[in-house]
Amino acid sequence: MLYNIALLLIGLICLFYGGNWLVRGASNLALSFGVSVLIISLTLVAIGTSMPELLVSVQAALVGKSDLAIGNVIGSNIANIGLILGATGLITPLRVKATLLRREIPIMIFFTAVAIVLSLDGSISRVDGALLLLSFVGFNALFFRLAKQEQAERERLLADVDEPARDDLERKREFMLLLLGIGALVLGSRLMVEGAVNLARLLGISELVIAVTLVAFGTSLPELAASLSAAYHRQTDLAIGNVVGSNIANLLLILGMTALLRPIVVRREQLQLEFLVMIAFALLLFPFLRHQRLGRPQSALLLGAYAAFIIYSVAAGGLAAFPG
Numbered sequence: 001m002l003y004n005i006a007l008l009l010i011g012l013i014c015l016f017y018g019g020n021w022l023v024r025g026a027s028n029l030a031l032s033f034g035v036s037v038l039i040i041s042l043t044l045v046a047i048g049t050s051m052p053e054l055l056v057s058v059q060a061a062l063v064g065k066s067d068l069a070i071g072n073v074i075g076s077n078i079a080n081i082g083l084i085l086g087a088t089g090l091i092t093p094l095r096v097k098a099t100l101l102r103r104e105i106p107i108m109i110f111f112t113a114v115a116i117v118l119s120l121d122g123s124i125s126r127v128d129g130a131l132l133l134l135s136f137v138g139f140n141a142l143f144f145r146l147a148k149q150e151q152a153e154r155e156r157l158l159a160d161v162d163e164p165a166r167d168d169l170e171r172k173r174e175f176m177l178l179l180l181g182i183g184a185l186v187l188g189s190r191l192m193v194e195g196a197v198n199l200a201r202l203l204g205i206s207e208l209v210i211a212v213t214l215v216a217f218g219t220s221l222p223e224l225a226a227s228l229s230a231a232y233h234r235q236t237d238l239a240i241g242n243v244v245g246s247n248i249a250n251l252l253l254i255l256g257m258t259a260l261l262r263p264i265v266v267r268r269e270q271l272q273l274e275f276l277v278m279i280a281f282a283l284l285l286f287p288f289l290r291h292q293r294l295g296r297p298q299s300a301l302l303l304g305a306y307a308a309f310i311i312y313s314v315a316a317g318g319l320a321a322f323p324g
Contacts, residue, residue, distance in 0.1 A: 004198040011191030012218045015052045018184025019222020022048040025178030029171060041230075041238045042104060043143050046245025047253070049226055051182065052219035054254045055189035060211075061258045065197060066265040067208040068215065069258050070124070073250045074274045075216025077112070080243045080250075081281040082306025083217070084224050088231040088239050089299025095236050096292045104244045109282045111135065111251045116275050119266040129259030136252035185222075192218055209313050212274055240294075247282070277309055 026044045053076050060068035088094065114135075118128045196215045200207040223246050230238035258264060284302065 001199075001202060004195045004202065007191045007195030008199070008214070008218070011188045011195060012221065014184045014188030014191065015218055016188075016221045016225060018181045018186075018188055019049050019052065020181070020225050021177050021184065022051065022181030023222065023226045025174045025176075025181060028174045029178070032171060032174075039143050039146055039241075041241030042245035042248075043140055045226060045238065045242050046249050048178075048181070049222035049242060050246050050249040050254060051185045052189050052192075052222060053250055054257060055186060056193055056215060056219055057254050057258045058261060059189060059193050060197075061262045061264060063193075064262075065193075065207060067206065067267070068193070068196065068211045070119075070255070070264050070266060071208045071211025071274065072215050072219060073254055074278050075212030076220050077247045077250050077278050078212070078274075078281050078306065078309060079216050079220040080223055080247050081285065082302050082309065084220065084227050084243055085240070085294065086299045086301075086303030086306060087224065088227045089294045090296055090303070091228065091231045092234065092236070093296060094231070094240055094294040094299075096240055096294065104241070104248075105285050107139070108244050108247050108251075109279075109285075111248060112279050112282045115251050115255060116279065119275070123266055124255060124259040124264040126260050126263055129256045129261075129263075132252045132256030133260060136249070136256060139248060139252065189219070208274075209316070213310055213313055281305070 023045050026048050027040055031040065053072055057069040057072050060066075060072065085094070115124075115132075118124050118132075192215055196210045197207060199205075200210045223242055226242050227239040230236070230242065255264070281302075284305075
């Protein structure tokens with residue numbers, strides 16, 4: 001028991017620091033080339049902070065733990081909105097760009113619905129996985145094109161301005177930090193899977209409950225750290241873009257890659273509530289962000305809804321494990 005708890009704690013620490021190092025390295029490298037914070041947060045930062053979910057889900061699927069693989073994705077998407085946006089909005093009200101409302105949030109909700117539809121036949125097949133991965137490539141190709149347009153516009157505006165050259169040594173340091181972050185994420189994800197599966201067996205609690213609560217929280221720590229830090233420094237584009245981009249990456253990259261390697265078995269009777277909660281949290285963003293602002297009362301509501309979901313999941317899992 002203590003050994004498995006230690007694995008989880010060490011894994012959480014590795015994920016937390018690894019995610020931070022990866023985000024810092026990737027962000028600084030991208031910013032040095034003149035790309036906006038919003039685009040960075042929706043692509044590089046989102047992919048970077050989603051690495052724990054990818055590694056955990058892929059490794060879980062390869063050892064036949066489908067509940068852990070898909071439960072991690074569902075739980076992480078719920079945590080990203082309920083926990084991360086809720087906690088971030090309590091620090092400072094989040095102002096949202098109109099473009100994010102018109103384009104990225106509907107994209108996130110659409111692919112949430114797509115993932116649910118693909119699972120209705122009881123599995124997410126390799127064909128489904130390939131479709132999700134192609135959608136992910138298309139999504140990032142769109143933002144790469146936007147980034148190139150921004151860079152070209154910035155170079156045009158600064159054509160007559162003497163801008164100090166970037167230090168190549170500084171870029172190398174950031175690249176090494178990015179690699180260190182990836183290494184820590186790999187180690188942390190392996191420890192999380194081993195510890196979570198062993199604890200589920202010892203306590204008699206389903207792996208699905210462990211996945212949508214503890215493992216999902218652990219793999220969401222990089223997003224939480226990045227968004228809280230962004231909110232503290234009044235970088236609300238980064239705080240919200242990170243969450244939206246991470247949710248899209250979870251649905252397209254992680255589910256797609258996992259299913260392509262090994263089809264994911266989906267037991268609808270177990271995942272019915274979790275799927276409904278995931279789509280409900282995604283839809284909550286529409287009324288809250290209609291006025292391009294997520295205030296403290298709305299943030300508290302999101303956080304409270306997430307806490308209620310966790311309490312119910314743990315309680316229901318415990319009752320299922322000990323029906324007598």
